[in-house]
Amino acid sequence: MSDRFVAEHPPPDVAGSPDRGRSWGGSAIVGATIIGVIVFTALVSFVWTPHDPLLVQGAARLQGASSEFWFGTDRFGRDVFSRLMMGARTALFVGVVAVSLAGLVGTPLGILMGMAPRWLSQLFLRTNDLLLAFPALLLAIMFGAVYGASTFTAMIAIGIATIPVFARVARSGTLQVLSSEYVLAARSAGRSRPAIALRHVLPNIGGLVIVQASVSFAIAVLAEAALSFLGFGTQPPTPSWGRMLQEAQELVAVAPMQAVWPGLAIAAAVLGFNLLGDGLRDRFDPRLDDSR
Amino acid sequence: MADPMADRSRVPDADTGVDAGPVYEVAGLERSFPQPRTRLLAPSPRIAALAGVSFEVRAGQRFGIVGESGSGKSTLLRCLGGLEPATAGSIRFRGREIVGKRERRLGFLRRDVQLVFQDPMASLDPRMRVRHIVREPLVAQGTPGADARVAEMLEAVGLDPAAAGRFPHQFSGGQRQRIAIARALAVRPSVLLADEPVSALDVSVRAQILNLLADLVQRFELTLVFVSHDLSVVRHVCDTITVMRDGGIVESGPAEQLWERPRQPYTRQLVAAVPTLRRALSGAGPAELVRDAAATAGGDRSAAADEAHDPKDGR
Numbered sequence: 333m334s335d336r337f338v339a340e341h342p343p344p345d346v347a348g349s350p351d352r353g354r355s356w357g358g359s360a361i362v363g364a365t366i367i368g369v370i371v372f373t374a375l376v377s378f379v380w381t382p383h384d385p386l387l388v389q390g391a392a393r394l395q396g397a398s399s400e401f402w403f404g405t406d407r408f409g410r411d412v413f414s415r416l417m418m419g420a421r422t423a424l425f426v427g428v429v430a431v432s433l434a435g436l437v438g439t440p441l442g443i444l445m446g447m448a449p450r451w452l453s454q455l456f457l458r459t460n461d462l463l464l465a466f467p468a469l470l471l472a473i474m475f476g477a478v479y480g481a482s483t484f485t486a487m488i489a490i491g492i493a494t495i496p497v498f499a500r501v502a503r504s505g506t507l508q509v510l511s512s513e514y515v516l517a518a519r520s521a522g523r524s525r526p527a528i529a530l531r532h533v534l535p536n537i538g539g540l541v542i543v544q545a546s547v548s549f550a551i552a553v554l555a556e557a558a559l560s561f562l563g564f565g566t567q568p569p570t571p572s573w574g575r576m577l578q579e580a581q582e583l584v585a586v587a588p589m590q591a592v593w594p595g596l597a598i599a600a601a602v603l604g605f606n607l608l609g610d611g612l613r614d615r616f617d618p619r620l621d622d623s624r
Numbered sequence: 625m626a627d628p629m630a631d632r633s634r635v636p637d638a639d640t641g642v643d644a645g646p647v648y649e650v651a652g653l654e655r656s657f658p659q660p661r662t663r664l665l666a667p668s669p670r671i672a673a674l675a676g677v678s679f680e681v682r683a684g685q686r687f688g689i690v691g692e693s694g695s696g697k698s699t700l701l702r703c704l705g706g707l708e709p710a711t712a713g714s715i716r717f718r719g720r721e722i723v724g725k726r727e728r729r730l731g732f733l734r735r736d737v738q739l740v741f742q743d744p745m746a747s748l749d750p751r752m753r754v755r756h757i758v759r760e761p762l763v764a765q766g767t768p769g770a771d772a773r774v775a776e777m778l779e780a781v782g783l784d785p786a787a788a789g790r791f792p793h794q795f796s797g798g799q800r801q802r803i804a805i806a807r808a809l810a811v812r813p814s815v816l817l818a819d820e821p822v823s824a825l826d827v828s829v830r831a832q833i834l835n836l837l838a839d840l841v842q843r844f845e846l847t848l849v850f851v852s853h854d855l856s857v858v859r860h861v862c863d864t865i866t867v868m869r870d871g872g873i874v875e876s877g878p879a880e881q882l883w884e885r886p887r888q889p890y891t892r893q894l895v896a897a898v899p900t901l902r903r904a905l906s907g908a909g910p911a912e913l914v915r916d917a918a919a920t921a922g923g924d925r926s927a928a929a930d931e932a933h934d935p936k937d938g939r
Contacts, residue, residue: 512746513741513742513743513746513747514746514747514748514749514750516702516707516739516741516747517739517741517747517748517760517804517807518749518760518764519707519727520705520706520707520734520737520738520739520761521734521738521760521761521764521765521807521811522731522734522735522761522764522765523760523764524728524764527764531749531752531760532749532752535749535751535752536749536750536751538751
């Protein structure tokens, strides 16, 4: 047999990719496109917006869509399109910080607890479930009440509330990896537990964590909008989609489109990250789908 | 093979000149697993995988363990490899006790004993390149010159050293098992524990892997402990065979003796259940072979004969 010569059977997939020729699904592509547009808009807002998003123009209040103001103006005469562009910045910033905080704390915690003795692991799981049941919004409102409402307190609170989600995912993935024969082989090779965590567990649960990050990002964007809507998040005059929605809500009978635009932006961002998460899950998860 | 004791010059403990005794001394080894609780107050019931196993493996021996699935043979091997804690009893490796030791105190074992597992798909980390897989024991034990050793080992198991940059899924089952063998032998162990190393492989490559193992055992003067459910495979590779059943040892002895003159009825069934060319040519199907086996054993326990003729044997 040609068992000896590897080169005779070039694999069909891209060299270097551990995932066998699985293609990206439609939802991942659609999701990534939506997110791409939002990210692009946010980046462009740093150098250019059609108008100054903070400039109050009393003469141009509550205008409808026109070639001058693409999405119209709000009740202070500020350009809605410019404010939406800048609001994308806020939404993404909050998402990145909150998800990074949750992932960077939650993932190692989950791995640690997955490798802990059984009783400790169980204790952790119960505590984690308790924290998981605690609503992020409530935590953020408490934070806002104590430290003063701002974008910063909102994203820290959202991040902290998301830690248990990552911890749980990482723990269950870790248990799965630890029961595999390659970990047995690593132990027999003389690898220490930290080395196994770093070299075997982390790379193998990476896919799970990335999927979770995408889904959590959507939730973080939504949470920021909700907090800003309630007044516990981003403070005026900084544009935030939630804030814009709240301001438009009072005038919804006069200028209904004012509420539609930020609403659409929030929906698009949430949809985009959820679709991407689903697509990534299809790609990464099948090997670990027994994990709880 | 005639004199397995003669060439143990590189056994560390044997450097004194005299044979340092058995490599493994296993005495009264027990291992049980807790079952889910059935009553609130009573302790959870335990199921015994090993119920008092005792034997010795001498340096240079090729020690085969045969048994049907559930007989405890894999558990036994994992205990020998220090990967599974024993519930009671003792395993001495070159005179040093390994039962009850913490994992980080088993360094002496890791340097000298390596394992090859059943399923090479599961025993190779899918996210590691072959280079890092084979290098893992070297790095873990701080051996210098790892890269050169990786190429050397890949060559020794019949793989192209260029394979080092690839991932496990890019290889066939046989090739993967070669990678696993290369990893096991990279740190120059003196003992190789093989847990059904060919059971997960295609029939067409089994013989290749078995021959490779036999060659390497001879070339590197290894002591081999080989576990299989397949008596014909064990007979091919080993010089001593131990038959296990329900966590205990049924019979033990030199391979040829056990094959030609089995003393225990259960061993007779196992031997009789091995398909032979003569019987296959005479038109006997698997069912008839099982019936023959039961008849040979005196007609008792034909159910056991069914089990002994594990369907995997026929693959």
